[in-house]
Amino acid sequence: MNEFLTALSEYTFLQSALVAALLASIGCGIAGSYVVVKRITFIAGGIAHSVLGGMGAALYYGVDPLGGALFAAILAALLIGWIRLQWNTQEDTLIGALWAVGMAIGILFISKTPGYQTDLMSFLFGNILLVSEKSLWFMGGLDALLLLAVVAYHRQFLAVSFDEEYARLRGVPVTFFYLLLLVLVAVTVVLLIQVVGLILVLALLTLPAAIAEHYVHSLGRMMLLATGVGAILSTTGVALSYSPDLPPGPTIILLAGAAYLLSAVTARALIKRKREKAQSSSEAP
Amino acid sequence: MTQIAPPISLEALSFAYSELPVLEAIDLEVHNGEFLGIVGPNAGGKSTLLKLIMGMLQPQQGTIRLFGAPPHKTRNRIGYVPQYPSFSRDFPITVEQLVLLGRLGCRGNSSWLTSLLPGRYQMADYHAAQQALQEVEAEPLAQRQISSLSGGQLQRVLLARALAGEPELLILDEPTANIDQRLEGEIFELLRELNQRLTILVVSHDIAFISSYVTRVACVNRTLVCHHTDAIDGSLIQDLYGEQVRMVAHHH
Numbered sequence: 001m002n003e004f005l006t007a008l009s010e011y012t013f014l015q016s017a018l019v020a021a022l023l024a025s026i027g028c029g030i031a032g033s034y035v036v037v038k039r040i041t042f043i044a045g046g047i048a049h050s051v052l053g054g055m056g057a058a059l060y061y062g063v064d065p066l067g068g069a070l071f072a073a074i075l076a077a078l079l080i081g082w083i084r085l086q087w088n089t090q091e092d093t094l095i096g097a098l099w100a101v102g103m104a105i106g107i108l109f110i111s112k113t114p115g116y117q118t119d120l121m122s123f124l125f126g127n128i129l130l131v132s133e134k135s136l137w138f139m140g141g142l143d144a145l146l147l148l149a150v151v152a153y154h155r156q157f158l159a160v161s162f163d164e165e166y167a168r169l170r171g172v173p174v175t176f177f178y179l180l181l182l183v184l185v186a187v188t189v190v191l192l193i194q195v196v197g198l199i200l201v202l203a204l205l206t207l208p209a210a211i212a213e214h215y216v217h218s219l220g221r222m223m224l225l226a227t228g229v230g231a232i233l234s235t236t237g238v239a240l241s242y243s244p245d246l247p248p249g250p251t252i253i254l255l256a257g258a259a260y261l262l263s264a265v266t267a268r269a270l271i272k273r274k275r276e277k278a279q280s281s282s283e284a285p
Numbered sequence: 286m287t288q289i290a291p292p293i294s295l296e297a298l299s300f301a302y303s304e305l306p307v308l309e310a311i312d313l314e315v316h317n318g319e320f321l322g323i324v325g326p327n328a329g330g331k332s333t334l335l336k337l338i339m340g341m342l343q344p345q346q347g348t349i350r351l352f353g354a355p356p357h358k359t360r361n362r363i364g365y366v367p368q369y370p371s372f373s374r375d376f377p378i379t380v381e382q383l384v385l386l387g388r389l390g391c392r393g394n395s396s397w398l399t400s401l402l403p404g405r406y407q408m409a410d411y412h413a414a415q416q417a418l419q420e421v422e423a424e425p426l427a428q429r430q431i432s433s434l435s436g437g438q439l440q441r442v443l444l445a446r447a448l449a450g451e452p453e454l455l456i457l458d459e460p461t462a463n464i465d466q467r468l469e470g471e472i473f474e475l476l477r478e479l480n481q482r483l484t485i486l487v488v489s490h491d492i493a494f495i496s497s498y499v500t501r502v503a504c505v506n507r508t509l510v511c512h513h514t515d516a517i518d519g520s521l522i523q524d525l526y527g528e529q530v531r532m533v534a535h536h537h
Binding site for chain 1: 339341360361363365367370371372373376377378379382383385386387389390399400401403404405406430446450
């Protein structure tokens with residue numbers, strides 16, 4: 001750990017990596033909480049994986065891959081949202097198809113792009129140590145967008161994630177806000193791709209929020225706590241991976257998985273103790 | 286003074302799920318201040334009728350007017366209590382937040398523009414939510430997590446959500462199906478009080494029980510027939526359900 005701290009003061013790439021981790025955790029706190037409470041992990045997975053299509057195309061045509069990723073993510077989000085609203089019954093089949101088709105398109109583009117193929121690995125598994133200053137600004141901009149949308153429309157997003165039928169009855173444009181919510185998820189996916197790559201995105205998107213859900217009982221608090229948990233997990237992951245020279249993305253994900261498991265066991269024990277306490281106090285005269 | 290449009294007015298309404306006719310030629314006018322019970326056998330079309338009235342389904346034939354306008358324009362004047370909550374019980378939300386969601390769409394008319402208003406709840410919203418919780422005697426539950434509520438408590442909270450929107454018409458779908466009989470009486474006593482200022486429409490399978498509370502009963506079994514409560518007796522119930530039904534007579 002000490003080795004990491006001295007390196008951190010020397011190398012700007014490590015400092016950038018930590019800033020990127022913190023910026024990403026804001027996204028995973030906000031959008032991740034919606035994904036967890038609305039149980040749309042599969043939809044988020046579909047969006048994340050079909051992003052490769054956009055990144056591959058951007059690479060082939062020589063445009064910034066992050067821009068391509070953002071475009072593809074938003075397109076995938078709208079397409080998947082539309083599928084869910086129109087063909088509710090075949091939702092999972094269609095999303096699964098889109099998931100694979102997006103990736104196939106991406107791989108074809110990348111294979112036809114001249115030059116090194118190393119980019120593919122960093123798309124799939126992320127490389128937080130190579131985040132440029134420009135990318136940091138891009139990530140900051142996406143965070144600002146997310147925060148703005150949630151501050152403005154937290155009531156409508158809560159209504160749509162909690163009870164669509166009642167929201168519709170109250171005149172909330174459910175379709176609009178559902179699609180907007182998926183676009184926020186898409187934006188977050190692009191944020192997280194920098195850190196862990198698009199294969200591992202799903203874990204970082206859902207695990208911090210799922211951990212937070214064990215301890216708090218409102219969506220707002222869940223977002224705050226999930227952001228904190230995400231920040232701790234991703235910075236610790238970067239630090240732990242430094243000395244043994246491990247890839248940071250998978251290290252962060254393993255850490256998140258372990259933390260979730262630990263938290264689930266602890267939360268269950270806490271509930272059990274609480275129940276026993278309540279029982280013994282009600283039995284006492 | 287112009288005549289005020291009735292809360293609900295249905296004319297020659299028919300509805301079918303693909304080929305299967307569910308409702309045929311329904312005529313119904315619900316007057317201001319009425320307490321209407323809707324009864325009928327399972328799968329007789331009661332829930333479908335409610336969905337049509339609230340604009341969640343479109344009829345193949347006939348017209349629906351809610352306060353004199355198409356349902357989607359005026360449905361924010363309804364307070365609705367569903368039979369099965371369409372949300373998951375372990376959602377991280379407190380009772381107060383749930384009731385506040387009933388305040389959405391209260392500002393002005395329900396146009397697209399007002400539904401896109403950003404921002405947070407106003408003092409008036411918190412006040413209305415608190416008052417609604419008081420009215421159903423669930424105020425001490427305000428900060429509780431919904432997963433910790435009993436069936437009867439949840440039912441009261443859902444009623445509070447409906448009341449928070451300051452409705453003129455209250456629609457309840459089997460409000461007492463999931464709670465015990467003592468609570469059933471309490472809920473209906475509460476509805477009787479609310480009926481002094483609201484029009485109420487309640488769906489129930491228990492015709493004998495509700496006929497002591499409602500002013501008129503509509504029997505739905507693909508078609509709709511209305512009866513005043515005094516006219517309900519064994520032969521009517523037998524006609525409706527198609528078999529001998531044990532009925533407890535109640536004279537008041």
